Amino acid sequence: MLRSSLITLWTVLLCAPMLAQDLTVATWGGAYEAAQRKAVFAPFSETTGHAVEALQYDGTVAALRDRAAAEGWDVIDMLADQARVACAEGLLLRLDAQALVGNAAMADFAPHTPTRCAIPQNVYARVMAYDERAFPGIKPTRIEDFFDTTRFPGKRAVQHGPDGILEWALLAEGVPPEQVYGLLSTDRGLRLAFRKLDTIREYILWWDDPAQPAQMLAEGHAVMASGFNGRFFDVARRGAVPVDIAWDGRIIGTEVWAIPATTETARLARRFLVHALQPAIMARFSERIPYGPARKSAFERIGLNPETGIPMRVHLPNAPQHGGRALVRDAAWYANTRALRQRRFQSWLDQEE
Template identity: 70%
Template sequence: MRLSELAVGMILWAVPLAAQDLTVVSWGGAYEAAQRRAVIAPFAEETGRSVTVARYDGTWSALAARGATEGWDVIDMLADQARVACDKGLLLALRPREMFSRAALSDFTPRRPDRCAVPQNAYARVMAYDDRAFPGIKPTGIEDFFDTERFPGPRALQRGPDGILEWALLAEGVPPEQVYGLLSTDRGLRLAFRRLETIRDDILWWSDPSEPAQMLAEGRAVMAAGFNGRFVDVAQSGMPLDIVWDGRIIGIEVWAIAASTDTPDAARAFVAHAARPEAMARLAERIPYGPTRVSAFERIGLHPETGVPMRAHLPNAPQHGGRVLVRDDAWYANTEALRDRRFRAWLARGD
């Protein structure tokens, strides 16, 4: 930690913290387990505070419905959901320049902290498959997710439009840099849903991020769309599961603070702690989500239990190759109602 950053941190910690415990809201599964060890437990040990972890489905609407009544303080959110929640007044203003030094702010990548959110990790939505299902030719590109003749069997897919619309256009040959522009048009949406229609009868829907890897492990699906960290966790346990990095969609997860929190100073202290390079590196060593600070990368070593070098498994590792999309958070925030409406209409046509 740089001296100037340490000085800012000392000012923040000098604020008297109230006696109440903190409630941190996360996603469950291997990801939450890694967070508990890498971020939450060190914060509790350093401050003497007790931290309760709650779970939710990642949506701003869950924050609106449950945040105040359940006493949520700090929330792990997708960047686009935090953008919507911020606009709706559900999140506390963070004042990043008071929480971080100028040098620390310039250390964040690819996005800096804003008025309601502090970037914490980069994840990827990827395709994975059960190696046992394809003893010969293996899937290698995102087009193979839609090719049920060469690669027959059920596909595990999140029950919603996120990610699959981008993949559908990539499978149609649309260059990555044109995907979001095309999805902003009716023609682009119709093209994406037309491609999705080709696998309608082969889809197994999931709603919990831990499900796709489990579906592969249990043999219920031969391919699955999900988050890279969940798949790597299952693969390291011995499951013959392979990840296809082509077409990966890299997104940013952020820390945000509920506007209804009773402990804003303690919540800001937690976010500042979690945004330290060493905290980000500890998390990346336990689950392969890339840190959002440049100085954290050099700190990432081996998985503390398996001894696996973790840098190679990060979603933005250069050796993965293939096509890559960076999730357009503004597009996601601005098209939420439209995407949901079009997706529900598409589902209804198959009932």
């Protein structure tokens, strides 16, 4: 009787469908995550049988430190500089990029190449956008116009921190893009940047959530905004508000894939990276949201948005036709100067007007 029961139980276990292990990915939410779900996550699940659960976080190393183990994060979408910090703290697994994408593909990554703990996946840009309704005549076209409240009056939406605005301040002072980060590494450069920021202090509306600057333009609270190109594209695409982007002074940053050190599914996480880093997958993602692929071979694969029919290449931050000045975000500089920048920024905020 016991033997018969054991045989029956063993037969049931053999015949029962195996439950595929899920993968938990920490990412940014919003339209960005929606594009990832369709272009990256769904194809991975269809191919492998492993479901992908997406969790939203704020992009900080603190969130990785506090939440990854408790929530079972397996893969994380990060800014390149935050990944450097997390890697140095031992919060990320070391990655053998050559083993994951192949030795020949290493030269295909641009503008940044893989690092010890992270591999580039897409590029975005911090850009100046404006409400066309506020300027029926001459339009703002250069980053200097962001600081010109005489010709272009009105409130400016700016991230509540030193990121991006310090670079713009030096560009508006005539500093060549290739000299910006070197100058910001000096006391003289920081004083020059904050002095320029003084000229628009009373016109600034601070934002913390990346969705806010586009909303501020759409709702008429600000006439210009510093924010991410994909957010402004989404508002303009919906057509409710005539929002346009001035590409001059764009700061091109890199998003990377990384694996938290606390993952219990490292093998599956690496399998996901192999999938997500394919040029075809990168191109599919860029067709859904205007963030450029981090591999050069993916660019020519990008076609029309599958839902709107919009040709997407022209809207990408690394599209060659934009012209104007461009600055590649220096991930190493950001990782190494975080405390200094925050301290000087807070000191500037605390000054009396």
